[in-house]
Amino acid sequence: MRLLKAMLALQASEGAVTDAALRDLARREGVPLYRLEGLRSFYPVFRKHPGKAMQVEVCRDLVCCMAADGDPVRQVREALADRDDVDVRAVSCLGQCDRAPAAMVDHRPVTGPADGIRACLSGEQMAPESGTLPSGRWATDPYKAAEQYYTTVHALLTESEPDAVIRALKDAGLRGLGGAAFPTGMKWDFTRRAPGGEKYVICNADESEPGTFKDRVILEDLPHLVIEGMLIGAWVIGARRGIIYLRHEYGAARKALETAIAEAYQRGILGEAAFGPGRGFDLEVFVSPGGYIMGEETALLEALEDRRGEPRNKPPFPTDAGLHGKPTLINNVETFAAVPAICGRGADWWAAQGLGDHKGLKFVSVSGDVERPGVHCVPWGTTARQVLELCGGLVGSQPLKAFSPGGASTSFLPPEKLDTPLDFDAMQGAGSALGTGAMVFVAGHRDLLDVTLAQLRFFRNESCGKCVPCRVGSHKAVEMVEQVQRGERAGPGIALEALHRTLARTSICGLGQVALLPLVEALRTFPDEPSLQPLRGEE
């Protein structure tokens, strides 16, 4: 963390991490130049040279393209053509899909993009601040007032034991809510039993998949639950140190977290006697230097160890060999935030929140062609149709063409599947996956080729480049589709399927494994979609 923190500080103060600054840093830290170049060139936050006075970053991904009815980056460039004091850059999903089309002006989120950015540049509009919502609005928050925060972990410390917490998580049926759905109780159990005196607990707050913004809302509204979930995790596995790995675009979430952490230190909840005399726990926020791949847990660990954020070959898994080779518990924001309610109110209470056989509560991010995009906390087992209704249905009561139940890495489903309940297994049975619960609804007038190509481009843009199938394969797939669009290639459907099979089976991490999935699956799921016809057929 030392090198990246130093480089982040340089970028913040100087607007760049120049060669001169890196030579100086290399001397001071005793590291070779090549290592700093590897970092500077890998992470999108860093600039080699200072840019213009104003920095505008425009989201280029699916939901923003839909909201802009075209290329939002081009629209902003055209609108700001007269401003030679402004740098406009295309960036990947900003986690502001509920405010699409989204952009950042000097690191503050704006909407609109062209109009909003003009208003922001002239000082008329400011960034939407985090909503300070009345406590208790979210059903996963067991507390009515701030004085009650952390009473669950304190009750556990005096009245319970770590194995009981693991049992409760297993009974509650809690599974990783960052998309991978690994049983949480089992993960905690592995990390608790892994040999080693020094252990870490890390919160993965790096959600970056197009359509996903639920963690942003949880971090802004319920930071104390995330902290308490981490405290309970640390106590269960025996960790003395925790890190919240936060994406740099979430300024309001950072403020909320840092305020909540400072308060917890003040109250002695965190610090040298967190678990009793001589049994301390320290927690800090690490702001990511950027990139979707950092949400892959071993890429995240590489970043924390001051290397290029390239996923590791597994095994070993972080539960055995994580940060600095020590057993490390890594969970998503929503997963940690669910723990206080499960421990405080009981696994039975949690299970009863679900509908029918389904257990618990789930935050979903809803965006696309819906009347009111946003985050909702719903019982597991709620159907996709009910979620759509919560958001006011489709804009202008249009017909639905397709919906993505879980984010860019999950296949689009046709309207016939709207009654599928939110559930990992049920969504898989319907031919897709629940992923992060990022539901994107697509109205009838859209071309599914545009929609699925946007997802493919996202993965191509965010590939770390470490392994051949993902680095070269995702690029070739985009090129093949673009050649079809230019009329230079006849249907590469079969070639794309073969390429997808290789990426799915040989890529090091999940990014390459799913990069072509939405496009290739759409060819199967939507046989009559006109926009996809040119992709079909023999080469």
Added chain:
Amino acid sequence: MATEHVSLTIDGRSVSVPAGASIWDAAARLGIHIPVLCHDPRLRPVGVCRLCVVDTGERTLAAACVRPCQDGMEVRTDSEEVEAHRRMLLELLLSEQPDRSAREETTGDDALYALARRYGIREILLPDGGEGTPRGRDASSPVIDVDHQACILCDRCVRGCDEIQHNDVITRTGKGYGTRIAFDLDVSMAESTCVSCGECVAVCPTGALTHKAVRGLRLEEGA
């Protein structure tokens, strides 16, 4: 203390190896040579070219060079599926290559070309990424010629420079498809702290890093 051993089968044949040994090493012990480009027994394995993938019955294939053997493992190194993926990976790499390999034309040991011959690959249907050699060349060093277009980012030069010679010059710069190797803070090889030891040329499997002398170029010829 006796070394702990694990027993497994590779392509139906039993083998016992010290715990921690890779599948690639265990296969070599049986005389099974699993194709690979990024691995060299002198180097720490990184598992990035993915050509050595094998089927262990899991959701995804494992890179044999980095995957430790486990007791009771049943490994297939040459199934139809595995060979189809290797062929696709080779086609991906070949579609990015320049028209000629400086290594193949001189010392004749371009490992990518050798695998292409072994797999009988003649025609590539993927879009051509090598045309016009967009990745460029760095001929600044008096000794070593760098052809970025022929580089497959196997990381062997990086490890050779840093871990065998401890010269600490080479890195990967950039990200994703745009990644390439670079020297120091991405300066030309001549301007860098490179001491021309030649280790990178020795470990490079393609025409990316070659000796100018071997290629019949005059040593003092720069830029």
